Amino acid sequence: MRFPISLVFFSLGICHGAIALKSGKHCLSACELNLNYVTFNDADAKVSFKVKACQSRLRAASLYLCFAEYCTQDGRDEWLREENTGCQRLANLTLPPFDIVSNYTPEDVARVRRLPADRGSSGIILNEVVIPDANFFDRAFQTLVAAYFEVDIHVTYGIAMYYFWVTVIAIGVGTRFTALIRRVQRQEWSPIPEDDFELDQYRDTKHAPMLSSSYTLLKRYIIFPATFGYRCSQNVGWCTIPPRIQALTIATFVVLNTVLCSVSYPVVHGNLYWPKTSDQLWRYVSDRTGVISLMNFPLVWLFGTRNNVLMWLTGWGFGTFNNFHRWVARVATAQAMVHSVGYTVMIMQRGGWNHMWKYLQKHYFWNGELATIGMCAILGFSVYGLRRSHYEIFLVTHIIFSIVVLITMFYHVEIFVDGEWNIFIYLSVLLWAVDRFVRTLRTLAFNWKFWNTRGFASYDIATNLIRLEIPCSQSMLKTKPGNYYYLYLLNDALFVHQNHPFTLAYVNDAKADSYWRSPSRPDIQRTPSYSSIESDSLLYSSQAPPVSSLVFLIRPYDGFTSRLKKLASLTRRRRSLRVLVEGPYGDTIPLHNFSNIAFVVGGTGIAVPLSYLSRLLSEGSKACNIHIVWAVRSYALLADVSQRDFRGLLDDERVTLTAHITQDDELKDDLIDGLKYVDRLKIGRPDVDAAVEKAAKEAGSRGLAIVACGPSTMADDARRATVRALADGHRSIEYFEESFKW
Ligand SMILES: Cc1cc2nc3c(=O)[nH]c(=O)nc-3n(C[C@H](O)[C@H](O)[C@H](O)COP(=O)(O)OP(=O)(O)OC[C@H]3O[C@@H](n4cnc5c(N)ncnc54)[C@H](O)[C@@H]3O)c2cc1C
Numbered sequence: 192m193r194f195p196i197s198l199v200f201f202s203l204g205i206c207h208g209a210i211a212l213k214s215g216k217h218c219l220s221a222c223e224l225n226l227n228y229v230t231f232n233d234a235d236a237k238v239s240f241k242v243k244a245c246q247s248r249l250r251a252a253s254l255y256l257c258f259a260e261y262c263t264q265d266g267r268d269e270w271l272r273e274e275n276t277g278c279q280r281l282a283n284l285t286l287p288p289f290d291i292v293s294n295y296t297p298e299d300v301a302r303v304r305r306l307p308a309d310r311g312s313s314g315i316i317l318n319e320v321v322i323p324d325a326n327f328f329d330r331a332f333q334t335l336v337a338a339y340f341e342v343d344i345h346v347t348y349g350i351a352m353y354y355f356w357v358t359v360i361a362i363g364v365g366t367r368f369t370a371l372i373r374r375v376q377r378q379e380w381s382p383i384p385e386d387d388f389e390l391d392q393y394r395d396t397k398h399a400p401m402l403s404s405s406y407t408l409l410k411r412y413i414i415f416p417a418t419f420g421y422r423c424s425q426n427v428g429w430c431t432i433p434p435r436i437q438a439l440t441i442a443t444f445v446v447l448n449t450v451l452c453s454v455s456y457p458v459v460h461g462n463l464y465w466p467k468t469s470d471q472l473w474r475y476v477s478d479r480t481g482v483i484s485l486m487n488f489p490l491v492w493l494f495g496t497r498n499n500v501l502m503w504l505t506g507w508g509f510g511t512f513n514n515f516h517r518w519v520a521r522v523a524t525a526q527a528m529v530h531s532v533g534y535t536v537m538i539m540q541r542g543g544w545n546h547m548w549k550y551l552q553k554h555y556f557w558n559g560e561l562a563t564i565g566m567c568a569i570l571g572f573s574v575y576g577l578r579r580s581h582y583e584i585f586l587v588t589h590i591i592f593s594i595v596v597l598i599t600m601f602y603h604v605e606i607f608v609d610g611e612w613n614i615f616i617y618l619s620v621l622l623w624a625v626d627r628f629v630r631t632l633r634t635l636a637f638n639w640k641f642w643n644t645r646g647f648a649s650y651d652i653a654t655n656l657i658r659l660e661i662p663c664s665q666s667m668l669k670t671k672p673g674n675y676y677y678l679y680l681l682n683d684a685l686f687v688h689q690n691h692p693f694t695l696a697y698v699n700d701a702k703a704d705s706y707w708r709s710p711s712r713p714d715i716q717r718t719p720s721y722s723s724i725e726s727d728s729l730l731y732s733s734q735a736p737p738v739s740s741l742v743f744l745i746r747p748y749d750g751f752t753s754r755l756k757k758l759a760s761l762t763r764r765r766r767s768l769r770v771l772v773e774g775p776y777g778d779t780i781p782l783h784n785f786s787n788i789a790f791v792v793g794g795t796g797i798a799v800p801l802s803y804l805s806r807l808l809s810e811g812s813k814a815c816n817i818h819i820v821w822a823v824r825s826y827a828l829l830a831d832v833s834q835r836d837f838r839g840l841l842d843d844e845r846v847t848l849t850a851h852i853t854q855d856d857e858l859k860d861d862l863i864d865g866l867k868y869v870d871r872l873k874i875g876r877p878d879v880d881a882a883v884e885k886a887a888k889e890a891g892s893r894g895l896a897i898v899a900c901g902p903s904t905m906a907d908d909a910r911r912a913t914v915r916a917l918a919d920g921h922r923s924i925e926y927f928e929e930s931f932k933w
């Protein structure tokens with residue numbers, strides 16, 4: 192470890208002989224520290240040290256002479272007032288006034304015995320007035336200056352974490368705000384383009400600033416790529432590595448913490464508290480890591496909650512903040528470990544196991560040890576393997592240990608009697624409580640008679656898909672493309688606490704149907720054909736559902752979704768289930784500002800294009816070409832979704848669906864009808880690289896959005912292909928990922 196310049200300063204500060212008068216409270220405290228080593232025998236021997244200090248006139252006179260010898264006048268009256276308050280409370284006494292030493296002439300002072308460090312610091316009983324010698328005083332002064340410097344710098348460095356995240360968030364908010372202003376300016380000041388050609392020109396010119404080389408370079412090297420080139424959604428062993436821009440942010444945070452836990456340790460040779468350099472370092476490092484760890488707590492809770500106002504401000508998703516949450520928590524845990532190890536080493540060095548045992552009886556101490564163990568347990572139970580395979584175990588242990596950590600930390604910091612550190616625990620609890628409160632509000636806003644919320648689930652063995660429809664006419668909150676909801680299943684009392692996120696595919700309602708009859712729908716986008724007439728008639732004649740409902744397409748896995756599947760399979764008709772709906776969550780990607788959009792989706796990832804399509808085809812959207820590349824395992828799922836869930840939207844000329852059947856050998860006759868909406872049907876997995884490259888070529892210099900939602904390999908392929916397209920000169924390309932990753 193490097194010693195800072197201040198070390199040299201502090202070391203040189205210790206001189207032997209007359210020294211310049213010092214000012215401030217450290218000077219007065221240094222005299223006190225020196226004289227605390229002395230027992231003056233004019234006080235009652237049986238009373239406590241503090242009461243003795245109030246009783247002893249020899250001590251008072253020695254202190255006042257020390258003040259006069261080494262300190263300026265600053266702060267003396269205040270010091271006396273504070274001492275007297277303490278003495279009044281403790282012993283109903285006041286200290287003698289300063290003028291008890293006013294009759295000391297310089298000669299008298301010169302004759303007063305000087306207390307050297309070697310005698311003083313070993314403890315001594317006296318019945319006379321003394322003055323610490325210059326060296327002893329200076330050691331006390333430097334000891335205190337270093338100790339108080341540390342107290343302040345710990346907090347300053349802890350606050351630096353907040354400055355760091357404020358800067359990160361400000362960049363996010365700034366970027367979002369700039370994009371918003373640009374969009375508003377475009378809408379307000381531009382003439383509405385009349386035809387396709389004008390539309391293209393309009394886009395080219397208006398997008399020009401966005402296509403600046405620096406932004407392109409930023410996208411290519413910083414914003415889009417996986418940190419180490421390819422794997423981003425996929426795990427690397429037992430880890431996941433966030434995209435490069437997030438990884439850089441996190442790395443900066445980790446480096447900042449490491450640096451701020453490693454610098455500014457002014458070692459004082461002759462330190463009266465901790466004579467050995469190693470003891471000073473252990474103490475300062477332990478305190479620094481303890482303070483910064485605790486100060487990081489509210490950030491951990493802020494970033495980990497669903498209802499985090501920063502998501503709304505920046506437009507960054509839950510996945511991004513989840514990465515921040517995890518890394519702040521890891522750093523805080525590492526700091527807590529150093530803090531605990533540091534104190535354990537210091538205690539063991541001082542008195543071995545006996546001493547340790549005494550500490551373990553102290554309430555604040557064992558609570559601190561438990562808090563660190565709790566934090567480590569949270570990390571242990573959050574490893575990627577467990578999160579993936581036993582999500583509910585991860586969640587329950589996460590909540591239980593978080594409560595344990597908050598409670599034990601509360602009792603750990605009780606040692607600071609002024610309660611100045613409790614604020615970080617209160618803040619964390621507050622953030623958690625607000626999140627739970629807003630979750631409840633969202634559930635009530637969906638249906639304030641929440642106990643009456645019903646969902647209608649059906650499971651089709653051929654498609655291996657659960658279709659869940661939840662009537663939503665009573666909901667107070669509007670839905671937007673890209674929204675997702677957390678769903679609870681109340682049918683099974685054991686699992687009512689479990690809730691899982693699902694993308695809203697679309698809202699099945701009469702109003703949406705009227706869109707297709709609306710005269711505002713741009714007819715030029717569709718060439719009349721037999722199939723379109725047929726599909727229109729199909730749509731127009733279709734019965735509007737009695738009430739609006741949210742439609743979710745759910746792939747059954749092992750936990751929540753397998754229970755849902757079991758319940759839905761119990762009857763051949765739609766099964767009525769009691770559910771709770773918490774949402775909506777999630778931001779809308781501004782896809783309607785792009786002329787070209789390519790969705791690269793796998794399986795139930797089709798929910799994402801479904802949720803955006805109506806908006807993209809409605810008035811005000813700039814979308815001209817929407818290409819959906821869908822990898823789907825079976826013909827049955829393809830036919831079912833394209834017929835039922837696309838609701839005729841595939842009939843629009845702007846939309847192209849290329850379906851890739853990956854695991855079905857045989858196309859049954861009864862499915863052929865359902866496949867007529869599919870533009871291209873291919874066998875085998877899509878070549879994601881080629882699909883992105885083709886989309887980029889077709890888009891030319893016009894805006895292109897690549898939206899990936901599917902298995903992690905597919906998402907990583909799409910990310911890499913986007914970066915390659917950028918490298919090939921397609922500067923107008925943007926990448927959005929809707930898949931959730933840990
Ligand atoms: C924003 C978002 C939208 C989603 N939309 C859909 C959708 O429309 N259709 C669909 O079929 N699936 C969707 N999913 C995935 C769906 O949430 C999981 O498949 C589901 O939670 C699995 O539950 P399970 O208990 O059956 O899974 P398990 O068999 O226990 O686990 C399967 C996988 O799901 C992950 N998972 C489990 N619970 C959660 C949770 N609460 N949050 C995040 N991940 C979890 C696990 O880590 C594991 O990787 C979405 C996920 C997210 C994050």
Ligand SMILES: NC(=O)c1ccc[n+]([C@@H]2O[C@H](COP(=O)([O-])OP(=O)(O)OC[C@H]3O[C@@H](n4cnc5c(N)ncnc54)[C@H](OP(=O)(O)O)[C@@H]3O)[C@@H](O)[C@H]2O)c1
Binds near residue numbers: 694794
């Ligand atoms: N909004 C959201 O965040 C959201 C919404 C819904 C779903 N999801 C996620 O989407 C994923 C898909 O779930 P699912 O179970 O419904 O899918 P699935 O049935 O397993 O289908 C995935 C399809 O993608 C293909 N595929 C896999 N990797 C590929 C690659 N690298 N290149 C091309 N094609 C590839 C598969 O081919 P093979 O048959 O050859 O494997 C399969 O056809 C899950 O991770 C789910 O969590 C996310």
